[in-house]
Amino acid sequence: MNTDTRAADDAVIHTESLSRVFDGPSRGQEIVAVDELTLDVHRGEVFGFLGHNGAGKTTTVRLLNGVLAPTTGRMRVLGLDPVEDGAALRRHTGVLTETPSLDEKLSAQENLTIYARLYGVAEASVEGRVRELLGEFGLDTRAKERVGGYSRGMKQRLALARTLLHNPSLIFLDEPTAGLDPVATRGVHDLVQRLSRRGDHTIFLCTHNLMEAQKLCHRVGVMEHGRLVAVGAPDELARELWQGVRLELALDGCDAERVSLPDQARDVVWDEGGQQLSLWLPQREAIPDLVASLVDGGCRVYRVSPQEPTLEDVYFALHEGAAPDNGAGSRVTEGEVTA
Amino acid sequence: MSGQTTSAGGPPFNWRTLWTLALRDLKVVMRSRAVVLPMIIVPLIFVVIIPAVIGAFAPQMAAAGEVEDLASFLEMMPAPMRETFAGYDEAQIMVVVMLEHLFAPMFLIIPLMVAATIAAGSFVGEKERKTLEPLLYTPTTDTELFLGKLLASWVPAFLVGLGAFVLYAVVVNVSTWRVMGGIFFPSAMWVALVLWLAPAAAGVGLGVIILISSKVSTFQDAYQLGALVVIPVLLLVFGQVAGVLYLNVLAVLLMGLLLWLVDAVILWYGIHTFQRSEIIARL
Numbered sequence: 001m002n003t004d005t006r007a008a009d010d011a012v013i014h015t016e017s018l019s020r021v022f023d024g025p026s027r028g029q030e031i032v033a034v035d036e037l038t039l040d041v042h043r044g045e046v047f048g049f050l051g052h053n054g055a056g057k058t059t060t061v062r063l064l065n066g067v068l069a070p071t072t073g074r075m076r077v078l079g080l081d082p083v084e085d086g087a088a089l090r091r092h093t094g095v096l097t098e099t100p101s102l103d104e105k106l107s108a109q110e111n112l113t114i115y116a117r118l119y120g121v122a123e124a125s126v127e128g129r130v131r132e133l134l135g136e137f138g139l140d141t142r143a144k145e146r147v148g149g150y151s152r153g154m155k156q157r158l159a160l161a162r163t164l165l166h167n168p169s170l171i172f173l174d175e176p177t178a179g180l181d182p183v184a185t186r187g188v189h190d191l192v193q194r195l196s197r198r199g200d201h202t203i204f205l206c207t208h209n210l211m212e213a214q215k216l217c218h219r220v221g222v223m224e225h226g227r228l229v230a231v232g233a234p235d236e237l238a239r240e241l242w243q244g245v246r247l248e249l250a251l252d253g254c255d256a257e258r259v260s261l262p263d264q265a266r267d268v269v270w271d272e273g274g275q276q277l278s279l280w281l282p283q284r285e286a287i288p289d290l291v292a293s294l295v296d297g298g299c300r301v302y303r304v305s306p307q308e309p310t311l312e313d314v315y316f317a318l319h320e321g322a323a324p325d326n327g328a329g330s331r332v333t334e335g336e337v338t339a
Numbered sequence: 340m341s342g343q344t345t346s347a348g349g350p351p352f353n354w355r356t357l358w359t360l361a362l363r364d365l366k367v368v369m370r371s372r373a374v375v376l377p378m379i380i381v382p383l384i385f386v387v388i389i390p391a392v393i394g395a396f397a398p399q400m401a402a403a404g405e406v407e408d409l410a411s412f413l414e415m416m417p418a419p420m421r422e423t424f425a426g427y428d429e430a431q432i433m434v435v436v437m438l439e440h441l442f443a444p445m446f447l448i449i450p451l452m453v454a455a456t457i458a459a460g461s462f463v464g465e466k467e468r469k470t471l472e473p474l475l476y477t478p479t480t481d482t483e484l485f486l487g488k489l490l491a492s493w494v495p496a497f498l499v500g501l502g503a504f505v506l507y508a509v510v511v512n513v514s515t516w517r518v519m520g521g522i523f524f525p526s527a528m529w530v531a532l533v534l535w536l537a538p539a540a541a542g543v544g545l546g547v548i549i550l551i552s553s554k555v556s557t558f559q560d561a562y563q564l565g566a567l568v569v570i571p572v573l574l575l576v577f578g579q580v581a582g583v584l585y586l587n588v589l590a591v592l593l594m595g596l597l598l599w600l601v602d603a604v605i606l607w608y609g610i611h612t613f614q615r616s617e618i619i620a621r622l
Contacts, residue, residue: 094476104468106363117355118478
């Protein structure tokens with residue numbers, strides 16, 4: 001989904017050259033946490049904000065919620081200036097912090113009741129809203145237990161419930177699945193997809209889990225050292241960064257020495273029996289010629305699989321400074337950046 | 340979203356938010372043994388054990404030759420104080436001197452300690468427990484956050500002080516009944532002390548913790564440094580023992596006024612320096 005061309009009026013988040021500089025540990029030293037960030041995030045969008053630890057993601061969330069003042073630049077969030085109207089803005093935003101940060105000496109019910117009041121939920125609705133969310137997140141049977149005894153997954157679910165207490169229209173999720181087991185992770189993904197389907201929530205998802213971003217996000221922005229180095233839909237980014245296409249072919253009856261491959265084919269790898277071929281072509285349009293060459297060479301072609309670059313490929317290409325000029329050998333197998 | 344906004348021309352805070360913040364801090368802090376135990380043990384020692392022992396043994400102490408020491412001690416005291424002992428025998432004077440005059444400044448320790456302990460848990464302990472960040476993302480204003488935390492420490496300090504006073508009055512009158520032959524406590528000075536001076540002193544204790552909280556990172560550090568607030572109280576005790584100071588109603592009211600002024604400065608300073616952007620930048 002390409003949302004870049006939407007009208008600026010539709011932007012729930014709009015920043016222009018937003019920067020935040022902190023004092024460094026040494027005198028006179030400065031740390032640029034966010035550097036000239038210009039970004040639009042649109043209503044109803046799930047926007048992935050990617051980057052290594054320390055890339056500036058959390059600082060950006062703080063700036064956008066008016067809990068941290070920018071050093072320079074301008075921003076509007078939900079039509080408000082976070083610096084001037086922070087309290088008013090935060091009535092409509094919900095933030096899941098990187099760690100659940102719950103009051104562990106209080107029960108789940110107490111945690112939610114307190115935050116419902118702090119978020120301004122009407123007193124008559126507090127009890128019902130808390131009960132509703134406890135049920136929705138599967139915590140109702142242990143609602144009166146102290147949170148200190150909860151598992152990591154339960155704490156994260158409770159923190160998510162807290163984020164949604166006041167039904168915010170703009171939700172910031174900072175590493176929502178960090179440290180969760182696969183079942184809990186799937187629960188979080190389902191929630192994001194459910195909220196996204198409703199269409200009245202905009203989700204700003206900070207993550208370094210690339211598979212998660214690819215699965216959930218309409219668009220992503222990639223941060224590096226405080227700078228936004230790329231923004232767009234994952235497949236658009238891939239198309240911009242990668243030229244050509246890498247192919248995997250399943251064949252039979254081939255004699256590699258008899259087959260004449262197109263001149264532009266590179267990184268050609270045959271398996272020993274001539275049943276698998278992998279190569280790179282500069283354009284997709286060259287695929288029919290390749291197949292024709294193989295058939296002319298006596299091959300039976302069972303399958304031709306273009307290997308589309310994943311968000312991981314995009315991400316690592318950006319972080320390595322330049323996209324590879326071909327797909328061969330560029331794949332990275334880790335699902336998560338751990339730097 | 341009712342009850343969240345402040346009316347035009349009204350105070351720059353919402354009472355519902357303030358009480359929610361204060362009750363949250365109180366609930367958390369009161370479920371910590373490190374906080375609750377000293378808040379129970381110290382008042383028990385000051386309010387029950389020491390007065391009960393003094394009350395019980397006053398006649399024996401008077402009979403055992405302590406009276407000469409008492410007489411020389413009284414010589415050092417200001418004349419208005421000596422006049423309050425007219426008509427009392429030696430044992431009764433001993434009771435009144437110890438439980439009414441010398442204990443008065445000591446009593447200030449209770450609200451001071453409660454305020455400082457809760458504030459250490461509330462301001463610094465929150466950083467330690469990493470529960471501050473979600474709070475900063477709520478629609479509360481910086482003023483509400485500061486005042487909520489202040490209330491969470493000051494209200495229990497005042498209430499514990501008041502409760503301790505009532506208990507102290509009962510223990511003192513019961514344990515000295517044999518010596519005094521009736522109810523003699525509290526005096527007007529004590530009422531002024533508990534209702535006027537002690538809450539102001541608790542506010543100063545809070546102020547010290549607020550100042551310390553920006554410099555330290557753990558509850559223990561804040562709590563230990565917070566103990567410094569007891570030093571002025573000890574000076575009062577020594578001043579009273581040495582006869583330099585005599586706590587009467589006027590002195591208590593004036594000292595209270597001075598401390599309330601200090602509290603006002605602390606409040607002003609806190610409201611103007613307690614900014615979530617500064618706090619979150621240090622998280």
